[in-house]
Amino acid sequence: MTAHLRNLQGNAACALGAIAAGCRFYAGYPITPSSEIAEWMAAELPRVGGIFVQMEDEIASMAAVIGASLGGMKAMTATSGPGFSLKQENLGYAVMAEVPCVIVDVMRGGPSTGMPTRPSQADVMQARWGTHGDHPSLVLAPHSVAEIYSETIRAFGLAERLRTPVVLLYDETLGHLIETIATEPPPPEALLERKWAEGPRREYRPYAAGEDLVPAMARPGDGHRAHTTGLTHDETGFPTQDPERVARLLDRLLGKLEHHRALIEKVDRVETEDAELLIVAIGIAARAAKAAVGALRRQGVKAGLFRPVTLWPFPEEGFRSAVATAKTVLVPEMNAGQLVLEIERLAPAGVTVHRLGRYDGEPIAPEEIVAAARELVR
Amino acid sequence: MNEIALTSADRFDIRDWLRLEMFPHFLCPGCGHGLALRAFLWAVHELGIDRDALAVISGIGCAGRLSAYVDANTFHVTHGRPLAFATGLKLARPDLTVVVITGDGDGLAIGGNHLIHACRRNLDLTCLLLNNEVYGMTGGQVSPTTAAERYTTTTPAGNCEPGFDACKLAEGAGATFVGREATLQVPTLKNLIREAIAHKGFSFVEVISDCTEIFGRKNALGNSPEMVLRQKAGMRPDNWGNKVDRPFRPNPFPTGVFVRKTRPEYLELYEAMTAAARREERD
Amino acid sequence: MGGMLQIRLSGSGGQGLILAGRILAAALVAAGRRVAQSQSYEPTSRGGLSRADLVVTDAPADFPLVTALDYLVILDERAAHASDDLLAAGSVVLCDTRRVTSRISGPFALHRLPLWETAIGVGSPRVANIVALGALAAIGGIVAPDLLRQKVVGLAPPRFRDLNAEAFDTGYELAAHAPTVARPSQPSAML
Known part of the structure; x- marks a missing residue:
């Protein structure tokens, strides 16, 4: 397949990106506004020798994805807020047992059933802290159909390489948006892959990791006969409550993503070099912010945009360098104030942080950001 | 040690199938689950299944802990979800023999929905549900199979719900193989599990186990041998007339194979139906 | 052809507006443009307000x-005033004469055409969306009519190809020969 321009829906781009990344298993449950991903996967997966299954509920979908990944397949599921809540249980298992998988959350208005067909960005913190216990989170936040395609591919690479669940987080507007994009599958050698256990069984310790903190995974059938559990375990994979071993496991789990920040982090900066007003946004709000930066610059306001494409772990250094020249930070987001909490935590002394929020089911428009920005620099 | 020779040997020695470094095991004295595990491993041994091609998936609870003792590819997953994990694993790896070990709480309460749909889907999995009538791991709370009027830590005045008949549920949901045996007769149980694993499609086996330490004590059911003998009193093999002596035996439970039928297996059907699907034009 | 164009096709659910948007x-x-x-x-199939919006640019839109x-x-009529806030001098409005009953007025070029009745005349009210595309092509300024006609035919299911072609051509003629209330401010380079 060669690159050609075509009009593709965001959710379709997600499905095609997954297949380009080598995803061969999808388990899901219907939920607006993510169902098109399942529909595309149901049609496309058999054509590449893959398996699609619609499970009995959101919990089972997440479980089946982990099961397939434990069997050696690249696997994914997709959902929206209510389903994302249900998936947190097994998402935590994937964190603990270090099972690669990709979970797409197409955000809609909440809480509860909320507004199934209206956009929101209110799962920013659920994506970070949704499952119980101390845990790392790897969350990618694309802002266009083209980026949904490329970030889905990146999500699989990071999941496989780092043995971790990766959440792809975008809003309903982007999921249903159709844009003209080029879909060019990356060459196989460009994909990041899982590290499989090799060598004799007696030398294999399932959760012993080298300097990169990522243990090699046992593929069932290869003779390693490993044990996988959601209980706190030591390097053998068997449960332990020995304080030293418990701490060692959690140190490694929490340190794993920190150790690989260079691989994980991705940011987008628009006119931040001399920006006195820095806008921080993700998803469709970042598209409005891009248009707003252009408009503000034309009006003589030194505005810039910092966009964390990798949302969690938050790209702290990228933000610190983008905010260096700023006096004011504006965070437009379609929620009651979630991303702004992280920006307030990281903003240098003397820089004021402001929020522009809406949670009425409408996307933030460029002129709203322009108006808020003009008010701040007046 | 030559592992392959041990697997294919005629003589069954359970130690060949266990991770002996995990012993002593955590089960209470008198618990029936060890007998259930023995019957399962004996069946696997007789079927000549390579331990590297065997996957055992269990949930949470006393039954859930058993997978860790089996020298195979083992997965101890979240509460109630082992069948859903197993569905993903089997679809990804049809070359593996995938057996789920669950309990009455894990499989019928929190995981009841997964059981229903696994029966209906008919993927080639085997589910062993070890029924000891109680949540043992958490200290003896009432479970979906606790008989009416029984005492547990959460039914201090007696259970006001009827117990669940897991085999009728499995049959109603469309399982193509359904059977029940007690830990009283390990060879009989072994034969049932053996047939279940060999069955193409979803097979469900309820194992009547006993919880002496918690459930037995709470209900004054005696020591372990006494509890096992109570199994004998209640059992009704499928070739017995269940009605004959019912007045004299208040809580009989039928045993044997209840369902043994052929229906297309899920993955075979999926592959056949999607192979026929033609590529559609998409703009 | 350069510059950004913003287009909305609006009406009620079931009128094929989203399909018309995809064809356009x-x-x-x-x-060579990006959309x-x-x-x-x-749930638009039940007859609520339905719309398809296009933002047309040369590079990916901000x-x-x-x-x-x-x-x-x-x-x-359901869509008659839903877009009032988005109209300005220089906008071009194409409005059906029968299904839109309230008065549409403003400082924009208004084309009131019997799109619905024309579709019925061609064979089915279901092709009113295609009649509208034909009329848009005649009004001009969006895309070459030949190219649009090619997609109207090419993207239709085989049994609708002839009907779609006729609907498009009839819509084109309808607009090309109709007296307009005002000329579009943007002269068409394609006609």
Whole structure:
């Protein structure tokens, strides 16, 4: 397949990106506004020798994805807020047992059933802290159909390489948006892959990791006969409550993503070099912010945009360098104030942080950001 | 040690199938689950299944802990979800023999929905549900199979719900193989599990186990041998007339194979139906 | 052809507006432009307000949703005033004479045409969307009519190809020969 321009829906781009990344298993449950991903996967997966299954509920979908990944397949599921809540249980298992998988959350208005067909960005913190216990989170936040395609591919690479669940987080507007994009599958050698256990069984310790903190995974059938559990375990994979071993496991789990920040982090900066007003946004709000930066610059306001494409772990250094020249930070987001909490935590002394929020089911428009920005620099 | 020779040997020695470094095991004295595990491993041994091609998936609870003792590819997953994990694993790896070990709480309460749909889907999995009538791991709370009027830590005045008949549920949901045996007769149980694993499609086996330490004590059911003998009193093999002596035996439970039928297996059907699907034009 | 164009096709659910939007988008991509298309996702098949929006650019759009319309098609009274805030001098409004009953007025070029009745005349009210595309092509300024006609035929299911072609041609003639209330401010380079 060669690159050609075509009009593709965001959710379709997600499905095609997954297949380009080598995803061969999808388990899901219907939920607006993510169902098109399942529909595309149901049609496309058999054509590449893959398996699609619609499970009995959101919990089972997440479980089946982990099961397939434990069997050696690249696997994914997709959902929206209510389903994302249900998936947190097994998402935590994937964190603990270090099972690669990709979970797409197409955000809609909440809480509860909320507004199934209206956009929101209110799962920013659920994506970070949704499952119980101390845990790392790897969350990618694309802002266009083209980026949904490329970030889905990146999500699989990071999941496989780092043995971790990766959440792809975008809003309903982007999921249903159709844009003209080029879909060019990356060459196989460009994909990041899982590290499989090799060598004799007696030398294999399932959760012993080298300097990169990522243990090699046992593929069932290869003779390693490993044990996988959601209980706190030591390097053998068997449960332990020995304080030293418990701490060692959690140190490694929490340190794993920190150790690989260079691989994980991705940011987008628009006119931040001399920006006195820095806008921080993700998803469709970042598209409005891009248009707003252009408009503000034309009006003589030194505005810039910092966009964390990798949302969690938050790209702290990228933000610190983008905010260096700023006096004011504006965070437009379609929620009651979630991303702004992280920006307030990281903003240098003397820089004021402001929020522009809406949670009425409408996307933030460029002129709203322009108006808020003009008010701040007046 | 030559592992392959041990697997294919005629003589069954359970130690060949266990991770002996995990012993002593955590089960209470008198618990029936060890007998259930023995019957399962004996069946696997007789079927000549390579331990590297065997996957055992269990949930949470006393039954859930058993997978860790089996020298195979083992997965101890979240509460109630082992069948859903197993569905993903089997679809990804049809070359593996995938057996789920669950309990009455894990499989019928929190995981009841997964059981229903696994029966209906008919993927080639085997589910062993070890029924000891109680949540043992958490200290003896009432479970979906606790008989009416029984005492547990959460039914201090007696259970006001009827117990669940897991085999009728499995049959109603469309399982193509359904059977029940007690830990009283390990060879009989072994034969049932053996047939279940060999069955193409979803097979469900309820194992009547006993919880002496918690459930037995709470209900004054005696020591372990006494509890096992109570199994004998209640059992009704499928070739017995269940009605004959019912007045004299208040809580009989039928045993044997209840369902043994052929229906297309899920993955075979999926592959056949999607192979026929033609590529559609998409703009 | 350069510059950004913002287009909305609006009406009620079941009028094929989203399909018409896809056809128009496909023609625009074939002409080398980039399109961002969004639409209402409410249960539109039950007859609520339905719309398909296109933002047409040469490079990927910063903001992909419409903010000020260059072209607006209104096929049903339900959509008659839903887009008032997005209209300005220079907008072109194409409005059905029968299904839109309230008065549409403003400082924009208004084309009131019997799109619905024309579709019935061609064979089915279901092709009112295609009649509207034909009329838009005649009004001009969006995409070459030949290219749009090619997509109208090419993207239709085989049994609708002839009907779609006739609907498009009839819509084109209808607009080409109709007296307009005002000329579009943007002269068409394609006609």
